[in-house]
Amino acid sequence: xxxxxxxxxxxxxxxxxxxxxxxxxxxxxxxxxxxxxxxxxxxxxxxxxxxxxxxxxxxxxxxxxxxxxxxxxxxxxxxxxxxxxxxxxxxxxxxxxxxxxxxxxxxxxxxxxxxxxxxxxxxxxxxxxxxxxxxxxxxxxxxxxxxxxxxxxxxxxxxxxxxxxxxxxxxxxxxxxxxxxxxxxxxxxxxxxxxxxxxxxxxxxxxxxxxxxxxxxxxxxxxxxxxxxxxxxxxxxxxxxxxxxxxxxxxxxxxxxxxxxxxxxxxxxxxxxxxxx
Numbered sequence: 497x498x499x500x501x502x503x504x505x506x507x508x509x510x511x512x513x514x515x516x517x518x519x520x521x522x523x524x525x526x527x528x529x530x531x532x533x534x535x536x537x538x539x540x541x542x543x544x545x546x547x548x549x550x551x552x553x554x555x556x557x558x559x560x561x562x563x564x565x566x567x568x569x570x571x572x573x574x575x576x577x578x579x580x581x582x583x584x585x586x587x588x589x590x591x592x593x594x595x596x597x598x599x600x601x602x603x604x605x606x607x608x609x610x611x612x613x614x615x616x617x618x619x620x621x622x623x624x625x626x627x628x629x630x631x632x633x634x635x636x637x638x639x640x641x642x643x644x645x646x647x648x649x650x651x652x653x654x655x656x657x658x659x660x661x662x663x664x665x666x667x668x669x670x671x672x673x674x675x676x677x678x679x680x681x682x683x684x685x686x687x688x689x690x691x692x693x694x695x696x697x698x699x700x701x702x703x704x705x706x707x708x709x710x711x712x713x714x715x716x717x718x719x720x721x722x723x724x725x726x727x728x729x730x731x732x733x734x735x736x737x738x739x740x741x742x743x744x745x746x747x748x749x750x751x752x753x754x755x756x757x758x759x760x761x762x763x764x765x766x767x768x769x770x771x772x773x
Contacts, residue, residue, distance in 0.1 A: 549726070549730075550594070550686065551593070552564075552685070554714055554715050556704070556708055556711035557663050559711075560654070560666025560668060560745050562590050562743050564580075564592050564593075564740060565729045567728065578738050581593050581594070582743050585611060585751070586608070589655075589751060590652075590653050590654070592651040594651070599638070600648045603650070624657075627652070628654070635649070642673040649672075653669070655747055667679065683704050689726050690728065695718075697718040701718065716763055720763075732763035
């Protein structure tokens with residue numbers, strides 16, 4: 497067999513050289529066509545694309561959670577009934593997405609790589625503020641697409657391992673389409689088409705001293721109320737066995753998706769309670 501004297505030559509030199517700890521910046525320099533927000537043709541008219549809907553976040557004693565309904569709509573049609581809209585992004589953070597579904601999912605995957613890339617190159621985990629700021633920079637990079645109608649708005653939650661009070665270490669961060677970052681201090685927030693109704697429910701039900709189980713119940717109650725008034729948000733689907741997705745983040749367990757059987761049981765209890773009332 498002929499010996500290849502150029503082993504490893506398949507990779508460009510830039511892939512092997514030390515560089516920025518930002519994976520997004522690396523792609524921008526080496527392969528900008530792979531960035532989700534560089535695929536928009538200037539002046540393009542928005543298409544009828546699938547959109548994710550309602551996400552809620554709730555801080556509780558010792559942690560924070562994020563939850564989303566499962567419906568994606570395309571105009572007046574249900575595009576997907578079982579879409580996942582909340583994702584674990586690293587050990588102590590999670591993101592929920594509203595807006596153009598395909599672009600939002602691609603942005604979250606890129607964000608997951610961004611955090612992992614930083615940790616591998618720097619040898620340390622990025623701070624919670626650093627994670628929130630990097631997500632804001634990615635949203636800002638999508639501004640041209642947003643102006644064309646392809647809006648992506650994430651909701652970020654994380655547990656701050658450096659917080660002086662572990663009971664209040666859960667953080668919620670929201671953004672606008674320009675990448676502007678806003679820390680939410682009320683202990684709860686919601687984004688998406690049903691967010692007005694979800695926040696109305698959260699305002700009445702929220703308890704900062706609630707434990708994780710109670711906070712999960714509050715989040716699902718809020719999503720139920722959003723679905724009751726917003727046609728783009730789905731409530732618990734008892735026939736198809738489709739229930740909201742919930743991710744909790746705390747100091748002991750990190751970011752963990754709540755088991756489906758747990759969210760199913762809580763959702764069924766919420767529906768039963770509304771039926772009785």
